[in-house]
Amino acid sequence: MTFSERMLQIDRRIIFLVIGLCTLLPLLYPVGLPIKITSEVRGVYDYIELLPEHSVFLLSIDFDPASKPELYPQAIAILRHAFRKKLRVITMTLWVSGTGMADQLVTQVAKEMEKEYGKDYVFLGWSPGGQAVIINMGQDLYSAFPSDYGGKPTKDLPVLDSVRNLKDVTYMVSLGAGKPGVEEWYVFGKDKYKFEMGGGCTGVMAPGLYPLLRSGQINGLIGGLRGAAEYESLIGQKGKAVAGMDAQSATHFAIIVLVIMCNAFYFSLRQQRR
């Protein structure tokens, strides 16, 4: 067996070890390389930045714990920004398995920003139906969510004052890890009820949402951990996403090196066989 053949059949545990080290070491010894802000993320940030105080901002946390490492930092950064701008924040989820996580997330950021439940923000929780919930909210928010996550009647909440349906929402962001997510919010929500919206998604989903972004159907897109890191940099509060960028840099480079190596061995083997 030649060297190239042996290298092409390398034990996968060695690759696992390389990836493990590339993730762990930068987390222990961060480098902190500068993060360039893309126009996709700036689109969401600029729109929120320009909203007047007490505008109605809807954040749909459409993911479950599987996508927590990428989308949780996005949600934290957006909520911090919205609370800082003194917007009326309505939060909810279309994913039943993400309800508990979403509740913790909203409560944690609101506590940090000293916001009052019911007056400054509300967590509506989850309602069954997926995209049907969006249509229902578009017709009457109170029939889709007669009570909030804690069981309080939504009609009595000051934060929802003068909000009857989705037409009264000024800006909406869906942080989605699949279906229902950004696409459903556009098709069944924005297109019908004419509010402006942005999106956030996992890194693997981002390329699939670029047609929506380029046609102006969404005004910004926060893609994966990188997008979250950009948003953290924009609001000036660096968190888990910025900390994770060094690990992501290292693992991307490890994979690039592995791909180049495997191709070099592959071509060397092909030449030997000729």
Next chain:
Amino acid sequence: MILGVTSLFHQHAVKIKRQEAGWGYSLVLYGGMLGTIAVGLWANGKESVNGAMTAFGWVYNFMMVPLQGTMFAILAFFIASAAYRSFRARSREAAVLLVAAVIVMMGRVPLGEYLIPLSGDVSSWILNVLNASVRRAILIGVSLGAVALSFKIIFGVERSYLGGGKE
């Protein structure tokens, strides 16, 4: 949901009864599912009541959250291994895909932009122009196909979904 739960219980009950390979995992599934249903009903589906975590909340926070996170995290290891074994420039098309992937991977991380400053812009161009246009073309193609198939079903031209062979 009832159909799914019934089917799952039935499938794993058969496995346990026949003591097939891996029947112990089926037992764990039974325990996990029944336990979660019981604590969920006990806590009325709430993870916390007046700030205190319920048993259901404990299951959610300390079992479901880390388990789902782990499942997603191990993908990185398998992707790296799969890329090493199969991402080869066997044809011109594969070579184009490989070069594009390397550029996008470099352009999406700070280290790539630091080493090759142009990689960020090139990666952005690939995503915004090439990727978006191809995705749009696929989307339009799939939508037209769905419309055509719908017409065929509505007008009775396409009947294979009803079962049976050709008349």
